Amino acid sequence: MNRSGPLAGRTLGVTRPAAQAGPLAEAIAAAGGTPLLFPLLDIAPAADPQPLAAAAERLTTYSWAVFVSPNAVDHALPTLLAHGPWPSDLRPVTVGPGTARALAARGIGGCLVPSERFDSEALLALPELATERVTGQWVAVFRGDGGRELLADTLRARGATVDCIACYRRSPPAGGSQPLLAAWRAGGLDALTVSSSEGLRYLLDLLDDEGNRWLRATPLFVPHARIAETARQRGLDKIILSGGADSGIMAALVAYNWSA
Structure with a gap:
């Protein structure tokens, strides 16, 4: 891991299906961040x-x-x-x-x-x-x-x-929301990346009231306006619309003002 990279000290949720999560997780790690894998869709x-x-x-x-x-x-x-x-x-x-x-x-x-x-x-x-x-x-x-x-x-x-x-x-993930809740409670989840409207709906339905409060306070990076609109319709407002594909998500993560 590059501990001096632009994402050093940041833990970032990667919610792609398990088979597609690797490249984005590796890119986050190469930029100094820590990827937290939490697939929102089981395939x-x-x-x-x-x-x-x-x-x-x-x-x-x-x-x-x-x-x-x-x-x-x-x-x-x-x-x-x-x-x-x-x-x-x-x-x-x-x-x-x-x-x-x-x-x-x-x-x-x-x-x-x-x-x-x-x-x-x-x-x-x-x-x-x-x-x-x-x-x-x-x-x-x-x-x-x-x-x-x-x-x-x-x-x-x-x-x-x-x-x-x-x-x-x-289908929705089988393991429940505990990994996300544990990371939030420990102050160790800085942002989530979500690349599917369907996955976002699963996440919102999966979380309890506590989880939804944490989610509303967490920056949400999405690569498509349709996902951003789904997020807004469900009451989220810390939404960052990135470019497409992993490269677009990474560019938005690196450019984000984490101290704001």
Whole structure:
């Protein structure tokens, strides 16, 4: 640990799912901080594996394959590749660079990915997914159970045939809120990073009155305006909107005036 770094002496909560928390936690440690891992979402394979198996069998019929998160890559790709190599004319699409890196690590490159904002709106704004490019084409969207329908609905309105394949499921953390409460009571939690509106809702529902008082007094770093709005609607106001991905969160953590 770099004890003289810009985050020295700060304990920062990392609430990404366990499989995706490592890079942000390592970046915090490299900047001198102490990461406190508290995943707000538990990720498991989809309850019904049949839709993913069926998509694997017809993978060559798709023109576009959208992976909404690294979890989608982790839970879909082994089944897809078990049926054969990645089709050469199937274009992978991701919402953000972390998901593109997860695909590249498995030998699948050439991803279509937004360059600035990392959400469905930014993806849909790319010229490659304009109406004249996707009309009549088949699109597979690999995602968790539930979630936003904006991407699929918009592509359908543009003339594409879209299959949404749930390849993983999300659930609240099983361990309760004691690690956070203990850190707060000891004066050892300086901020939380939250990268999912769903995870934030789980956190707010998980905490008791004492925990919610602590949360309202704790800086909350979020990488998307939609998460910030969810936080404001639930009565939080110490919200710092960062740039996207881990790099954006780290830049905001380093730039924050901790003495204010």
